[in-house]
Amino acid sequence: MSFSTFGLSDEIIRAVTERGYTIPTPIQAQAIPAVLSGGDLLAGAQTGTGKTAGFTLPILHRLSDKSIKGPSSGRPPIRALILVPTRELAAQVEESVRDYGKYLKLSSMMMIGGVNINPQITRLKSRVDILVATPGRLLDHVQQKTLSLSQIQILVLDEADRMLDMGFIRDIKKILALLPKQRQNLLFSATFSDEIRALADNLLNQPLLIEAARRNAIADKVTHVVHPVDRERKRELLAHLIKQHRWSQVLVFTRTKHGANKLAEFLIKSDIPALAIHGNKSQSARTQALAKFKAGDLQVLVATDIAARGIDISELPHVVNFELPNVPEDYVHRIGRTGRAGAEGDAVSLVCVDEAKLLTGIEKLIKCELTSRVVAGFEPDPQIKAEPKNNSRGGEPRSAAFSRELPTAKRPAIKTPAHLVRSTTNRAAAPRNARGRGH
Ligand code: AMP
Numbered sequence: 001m002s003f004s005t006f007g008l009s010d011e012i013i014r015a016v017t018e019r020g021y022t023i024p025t026p027i028q029a030q031a032i033p034a035v036l037s038g039g040d041l042l043a044g045a046q047t048g049t050g051k052t053a054g055f056t057l058p059i060l061h062r063l064s065d066k067s068i069k070g071p072s073s074g075r076p077p078i079r080a081l082i083l084v085p086t087r088e089l090a091a092q093v094e095e096s097v098r099d100y101g102k103y104l105k106l107s108s109m110m111m112i113g114g115v116n117i118n119p120q121i122t123r124l125k126s127r128v129d130i131l132v133a134t135p136g137r138l139l140d141h142v143q144q145k146t147l148s149l150s151q152i153q154i155l156v157l158d159e160a161d162r163m164l165d166m167g168f169i170r171d172i173k174k175i176l177a178l179l180p181k182q183r184q185n186l187l188f189s190a191t192f193s194d195e196i197r198a199l200a201d202n203l204l205n206q207p208l209l210i211e212a213a214r215r216n217a218i219a220d221k222v223t224h225v226v227h228p229v230d231r232e233r234k235r236e237l238l239a240h241l242i243k244q245h246r247w248s249q250v251l252v253f254t255r256t257k258h259g260a261n262k263l264a265e266f267l268i269k270s271d272i273p274a275l276a277i278h279g280n281k282s283q284s285a286r287t288q289a290l291a292k293f294k295a296g297d298l299q300v301l302v303a304t305d306i307a308a309r310g311i312d313i314s315e316l317p318h319v320v321n322f323e324l325p326n327v328p329e330d331y332v333h334r335i336g337r338t339g340r341a342g343a344e345g346d347a348v349s350l351v352c353v354d355e356a357k358l359l360t361g362i363e364k365l366i367k368c369e370l371t372s373r374v375v376a377g378f379e380p381d382p383q384i385k386a387e388p389k390n391n392s393r394g395g396e397p398r399s400a401a402f403s404r405e406l407p408t409a410k411r412p413a414i415k416t417p418a419h420l421v422r423s424t425t426n427r428a429a430a431p432r433n434a435r436g437r438g439h
Pocket of ligand 1: 020021022023024025028047048050051052053302393
């Protein structure tokens with residue numbers, strides 16, 4: 001299958017070809033015709049599946065094809081709204097819109113918080129066809145009456161599970177109330193919690209259901225390994241691994257902003273170029289760090305989960321969990337950043353005795369026991385017990401899970417088992433015969 005089979009306009013095909021894509025990904029193969037048909041869509045797709053082009057290409061086609069008409073005179077209104085959870089994802093999605101739409105006469109805008117609102121107000125005075133926004137700032141504009149959503153024809157909720165995790169549900173409901181009833185709705189989510197299902201039930205009208213990544217699946221071709229280590233020696237072990245393996249591009253996750261800063265400082269002192277990104281950094285500092293990292297000019301990027309959401313770095317070879325995430329689903333999201341588009345990736349977790357229960361939770365979620373390998377010289381001290389404060393959150397002292405890991409130290413790192421890899425397509429299509437869009 002090629003992109004030309006969808007009937008997308010020549011301008012779009014040209015941009016896609018220049019980008020180097022030849023074969024649509026499974027999510028694109030399903031999403032593009034579905035969106036072109038004008039119906040609602042519920043898509044199970046995580047970052048790395050090509051979901052952005054999956055919705056962007058057909059939206060660009062529909063808006064430029066005038067299959068969705070704007071008014072015959074005057075400045076065209078905003079007709080497509082793409083809501084995303086984070087500023088980073090907003091930047092990436094809007095960049096994709098601009099890139100895929102570069103030969104079209106459509107105009108897009110990114111609207112995010114953490115930056116001065118005035119340039120956005122000025123920008124809104126000229127033509128915007130496609131708005132990519134985070135919910136908070138969008139509502140600020142609504143309140144200031146600098147934005148009208150009354151002509152929105154297509155709504156995308158991207159990474160909807162993330163938006164709910166981040167507490168955006170009330171904002172989303174407020175925004176939905178401002179949109180015209182007649183519209184096309186596309187909901188993308190990596191996981192399907194009951195909350196997501198409830199949102200989908202409310203929002204979508206006879207949606208087509210497509211799934212490119214299985215629920216809570218992890219990417220294929222990713223090698224997962226756990227290195228048991230004492231909590232006080234994690235920094236040293238990380239520096240050792242980076243130097244020993246000569247890793248040139250490593251994304252490291254920490255649980256806290258403070259932890260991210262401290263770790264970056266330590267790495268720099270160890271002669272490893274590193275920068276931390278998290279919510280306390282200014283948007284421009286985050287963007288700059290990300291750009292340097294993407295360009296290969298920065299060896300290590302240390303990030304908290306929230307700051308890293310939506311980071312899209314193709315073929316990122318190494319992801320390190322300096323600390324395991326509190327929420328097992330975040331492991332899947334973190335690892336989703338490696339082993340993209342068929343490339344091989346490494347997911348390394350440095351796990352101390354406090355994190356035994358978190359590890360068990362992750363293994364239960366991904367239905368896969370992660371291989372443990374003690375690094376010579378960094379053997380955990382059996383005398384060290386879990387900290388009481390961590391106990392309440394996760395680990396009983398030296399739980400069975402953690403002890404179990406140690407004797408298996410010599411096993412080779414495993415590949416993601418076949419039943420967990422991104423399945424190709426899982427067409428669980430809901431019948432869609434009636435095309436009523438009255439909701
Ligand atoms: P996404 O899931 O939208 O974040 O995309 C993940 C990565 O896949 C991005 O780097 C895209 O540029 C890339 N990509 C998207 N579609 C294709 C395709 N059809 N062929 C090759 N790479 C693609």
